[in-house]
Amino acid sequence: xxEALVQVENLSRYYQNHCAIKHLSFNLEAGExxxxxxxxxxxxxxxMQIISGNLAPSEGEVSIAGHDIxxxxxxxxxxxxxxxxxxxxxxxxxxxxxxxxxxxxxxVPRGQLGTAxxxxxxxxxxxxxxxxxxxxxxxxxxxRVGIAQAIIHDPPVVILDEPTVGLDxxxxxxxxxLIRSLxxxxxxxxxxxxxxEVQATCDRVQIxxxxxxxxxxxxxxxxxxxxxSIRVALRKTIKIEQLSSxxxxxxxxxxxxxxxxxxxxxxxxxxxxxxxxxxxEWGLYELIPEQQSLEDLFIELTQDEEANAx
Amino acid sequence: xxWIIARREFSAMFLTPLAWVILAVIQTILSYMFLTNLDNFxxxxxxxxxxxxxxxxxxxxxxxxxxxxxxxxxxxxxxxTMRSIAEEKRNQTLSLLVSAPLSMTEIVLGKxxxxxxxxxxxxxxxxxxxxxLYLGTTPDAGKLLSIYLGMLxxxxxxxAIGLYLSSLTENQTIAAISTFGALLMxxxxxxxxxxxxxxxxLLAYLSIxxxxxxxxxxxxxxxxxxxxxxxxxxxxxxxxxxxxxxxxL
Numbered sequence: 110x111x112e113a114l115v116q117v118e119n120l121s122r123y124y125q126n127h128c129a130i131k132h133l134s135f136n137l138e139a140g141e142x143x144x145x146x147x148x149x150x151x152x153x154x155x156x157m158q159i160i161s162g163n164l165a166p167s168e169g170e171v172s173i174a175g176h177d178i179x180x181x182x183x184x185x186x187x188x189x190x191x192x193x194x195x196x197x198x199x200x201x202x203x204x205x206x207x208x209x210x211x212x213x214x215x216x217v218p219r220g221q222l223g224t225a226x227x228x229x230x231x232x233x234x235x236x237x238x239x240x241x242x243x244x245x246x247x248x249x250x251x252x253r254v255g256i257a258q259a260i261i262h263d264p265p266v267v268i269l270d271e272p273t274v275g276l277d278x279x280x281x282x283x284x285x286x287l288i289r290s291l292x293x294x295x296x297x298x299x300x301x302x303x304x305x306e307v308q309a310t311c312d313r314v315q316i317x318x319x320x321x322x323x324x325x326x327x328x329x330x331x332x333x334x335x336x337x338s339i340r341v342a343l344r345k346t347i348k349i350e351q352l353s354s355x356x357x358x359x360x361x362x363x364x365x366x367x368x369x370x371x372x373x374x375x376x377x378x379x380x381x382x383x384x385x386x387x388x389x390e391w392g393l394y395e396l397i398p399e400q401q402s403l404e405d406l407f408i409e410l411t412q413d414e415e416a417n418a419x
Numbered sequence: 420x421x422w423i424i425a426r427r428e429f430s431a432m433f434l435t436p437l438a439w440v441i442l443a444v445i446q447t448i449l450s451y452m453f454l455t456n457l458d459n460f461x462x463x464x465x466x467x468x469x470x471x472x473x474x475x476x477x478x479x480x481x482x483x484x485x486x487x488x489x490x491x492x493x494x495x496x497x498x499x500t501m502r503s504i505a506e507e508k509r510n511q512t513l514s515l516l517v518s519a520p521l522s523m524t525e526i527v528l529g530k531x532x533x534x535x536x537x538x539x540x541x542x543x544x545x546x547x548x549x550x551x552l553y554l555g556t557t558p559d560a561g562k563l564l565s566i567y568l569g570m571l572x573x574x575x576x577x578x579a580i581g582l583y584l585s586s587l588t589e590n591q592t593i594a595a596i597s598t599f600g601a602l603l604m605x606x607x608x609x610x611x612x613x614x615x616x617x618x619x620x621l622l623a624y625l626s627i628x629x630x631x632x633x634x635x636x637x638x639x640x641x642x643x644x645x646x647x648x649x650x651x652x653x654x655x656x657x658x659x660x661x662x663x664x665x666x667x668l
Contacts, residue, residue: 124668161518165666186520197515201434213423214519258515 114139114188114266114296115160120169122155122320129155130320133169137266142292144307144328145300147317153300154194156317157270160298161191173266187216190264194271196255200244204235204254207243208261215262229257233287249280256287260295267291268298273306285310316410324410338399339379342368344392351389356381370399420521421529428503428533438537441495445488446544452487453548456480477559481549482635485566488545489573489631493606496574497598499537500581501591503530504658508589517666527582527659534578542570562637569634572647576627577602579654586661602627 113136120133130152137143147153158164160171162178162185171178176185199207208226217225230236233253238246243254252272259267269288273281288310291297301307307314308328316324344367352369353361357379359372371382379396386393432438460479467473507513516526546567552558580601585594609626623629627650630643 158514161514163514163517163666183520183522186518189518191514191518193511193514193518195511197510197512199431199512200510201431210423210427211515211519214420214516214521216420216520 113137114174115298116170116172117156117160118170120156120159120171121167122152122159122164123167128320130317133317133320133322135315135322135325137296137298139265139296140292140294141313142288142297142299142311144311144314145298145317146302146304146307146314147300148302151317152320153302153317154270157191157268157298157300158193161189161193161268162186163191163193187262188264188266190259190262190267192255192259192267192269192272194274196251197258198243198251198254201242203240203242204230204246205239207254208257211258212261215264217262225261225263229261232260232290233257234283249276249283252276252280252284253287256284260291264295266296266298268300270300271302272299273301273303281306318410338370338372339382340364340368340370340395340397340399341382341386341393342366342395343386344394345390347389347391351385352382355385358382368395420525421532424516424521424526424529425532425536428530429536432499432533432537437498441499442541442544445491445495445541448491449484449488449545450548453480453484456484475559476552476556477549477562478636480552481558481563481566484548485545485570485635486632488570492541492574493577493602494599496577497581497595497602500534500578500585500598501595502585503534503582504586504662505588505591505594509591523659523662527586527655527662531579531582531655534582535575538571538574538578542567542574545570559637565634565637565639568639569631569643572634572644573627573631576647576650576654579651579658580605583654583658583661586658 115137117136118134121131122129133152133156135143145153145156155164159166160173160178162182165179171185173185174188176188178185199210202210205226208229209222212222212225230239233256235250235253235257238250243251246254252275256269256272259269272288273284276284285306288297288299292310292312299307299311311328313327314325315322346367349361349363349369352358352371355371357373358381359374361372362370364370371379373379383393383396385391457480460476463479504513507516517523546563549558549563549566577598581594581598584598584601585591587597588594605625605627607626607628609623609629624646630646633640634643
């Protein structure tokens, strides 16, 4: 039996009477980056906190590398690196001191303390700030220190809770590159409400809303599932039926100024459109492929649910 | 593991000026007291010689000094213990410890041990003053040892209480004030005097002052030791349970 690295089964969590997550189950395979997506207050952070052992679940089980987080917390936590929403850094110690302390906490052998901290500093781009106080570093660097802390003991599973919040666009790009490089060696769970982040970094995506898993799929099948549409602009006015009868076209929306949006079935190409336009001299001067973004899908899914709920 | 947290805790205290200032202020005030007591001793000496069974230099100089020290430390210890858990909660750094492969017990014991290291430094520095008496006379070594142990146990009990109250809140000021209130209450609890006959012996047993006083006088009673150990383990267990409970809320 191949065991998933992280197994979450039937997880529920109540805050008094308020149910933050209900009956959540999912797995994380080795070497996979899982995007955990949801609007604010959907229960992402709660799930992360439970997996990392910071909160106890009301129901259900979590196991990391085969160790139950409640029954064998020590073994489970040894396989885990966790970056909470706010990086848990001591503002009054220097980066080097802090990383050494974290390494000791995670039982990195004494002889390897130096190499471990050099390795994560190099991975997270912290070589130049080793001697500085964490409190004096910028938010982006503090975030990197937080990530460095999570990987210092070389854990097979890394959990990052909204790692790019409050960063400027350049820092966001750097952190994303860092996450992608982490994903090549270990499994990562990444929670975020920024959809492009998931598209940029993850292998698989899971959407959670109001504590329930409403969608999960690999990024590839997600891209396939999404309809492709093409926006065209024609000089000549033509009947809309002429377009919708073309091969592979699902339906057509008419826009202003002789523009049309053509929806294609998945895996079909607009060859027929171009051929017809050339033959019948429609005066095609604009052809823009439009991809339904994860954003659209997300809104679609969350609103569908809302509509169903009502 | 406990030692790693204790070391970090101890060095964190010296990263801010707080620990240095506390050590300096206490040492200055008490050395002034020490000199005053010593002066009194010289004034009294001619009369003491004529008495039989006279109190020695330890009773006249050191015991009153440590009584004052205990009262000053009752006010100062809350300032030391307030940050230990409350600050980690406020800065959300507690999750670093919680998600590391450690048990709550190890975390709490580590914090307590860190405080104990500081106390050891503090009391050892205070004890240098009585030890300086060896330059001119021979103080009662057994009494000095009893006083040293008494101070350590008293401050350990203070820090266990402070640690617990610090785990209840995110706000350091609240932790400090409630610790101060609790310690003061334990101090004055037997002042109610003879008005409640039956309860008085119980209240007297609860009073931290009673136990401290007997150790300062060189009476090494195992019931005092048990009192302190009960107080310390009790509050440490409460702290561990409090932190565990917060995961369930």
